[in-house]
Amino acid sequence: xxxxxxxxxxxxxxxxxxxxxxxxxxxxxxxxxxxxxxxxxxxxxxxxxxxxxxxxxxxxxxxxxxxxxxxxxxxxxxxxxxxxxxxxxxxxxxxxxxxxxxxxxxxxxxxxxxxxxxxxxxxxxxxxxxxxxxxxxxxxxxxxxxxxxxxxxxxxxxxxxxxxxxxxxxxxxxxxxxxxxxxxxxxxxxxxxxxxxxxxxxxxxxxxxxxxxxxxxxxxxxxxxxxx
Numbered sequence: 221x222x223x224x225x226x227x228x229x230x231x232x233x234x235x236x237x238x239x240x241x242x243x244x245x246x247x248x249x250x251x252x253x254x255x256x257x258x259x260x261x262x263x264x265x266x267x268x269x270x271x272x273x274x275x276x277x278x279x280x281x282x283x284x285x286x287x288x289x290x291x292x293x294x295x296x297x298x299x300x301x302x303x304x305x306x307x308x309x310x311x312x313x314x315x316x317x318x319x320x321x322x323x324x325x326x327x328x329x330x331x332x333x334x335x336x337x338x339x340x341x342x343x344x345x346x347x348x349x350x351x352x353x354x355x356x357x358x359x360x361x362x363x364x365x366x367x368x369x370x371x372x373x374x375x376x377x378x379x380x381x382x383x384x385x386x387x388x389x390x391x392x393x394x395x396x397x398x399x400x401x402x403x404x405x406x407x408x409x410x411x412x413x414x415x416x417x418x419x420x421x422x423x424x425x426x427x428x429x430x431x432x433x434x435x436x437x438x439x440x441x442x443x444x445x446x447x448x
């Protein structure tokens with residue numbers, strides 16, 4: 221036996237004797253279960269010099285391949301001791317051309333969102349959470365408004381000056397949350413192998429759940445959501 225082989229055997233034996241289980245990873249994809257609907261447009265009647273003449277509603281972003289963006293997916297029952305750590309850096313949500321960018325952000329409980337304003341006009345941040353303090357702040361260009369969210373919940377943020385503007389802050393209570401990207405894909409790493417229930421939320425398509433079994437290594441998962 222070579223020195224490298226012997227070292228590999230020793231490491232594997234140490235892991236087995238210590239009871240460390242191999243971790244799995246959920247590699248998911250979220251799809252619409254029907255052809256994508258036509259994109260809804262809203263006419264803009266104020267501040268067109270920055271906002272333009274119309275805006276997409278933005279509450280359902282789906283590709284021609286039916287891949288859905290901005291879907292939040294999380295484990296219903298996380299592993300023991302999986303409390304969400306405080307974020308090392310604030311999460312940023314900007315306002316660009318009169319839309320929140322990104323539209324949805326994840327932030328751990330006790331974490332902070334830095335709300336930015338890159339537009340050359342006045343915006344307004346207005347939210348009425350149930351578990352966290354409400355806020356209603358005017359925001360000129362260039363000013364950063366930090367907001368700390370102490371308790372887990374889904375928080376809607378609006379701009380009273382531009383009625384189409386909407387964003388979401390998802391305050392998480394453990395690390396096993398993910399947000400689907402522009403291709404509808406998401407990852408949940410370090411998931412213990414075995415049966416789990418995924419919770420799924422989308423601002424227009426609602427909330428649902430799906431049972432899965434996670435194996436060692438990568439477990440592919442497809443989630444299909446329907447229009448309501």
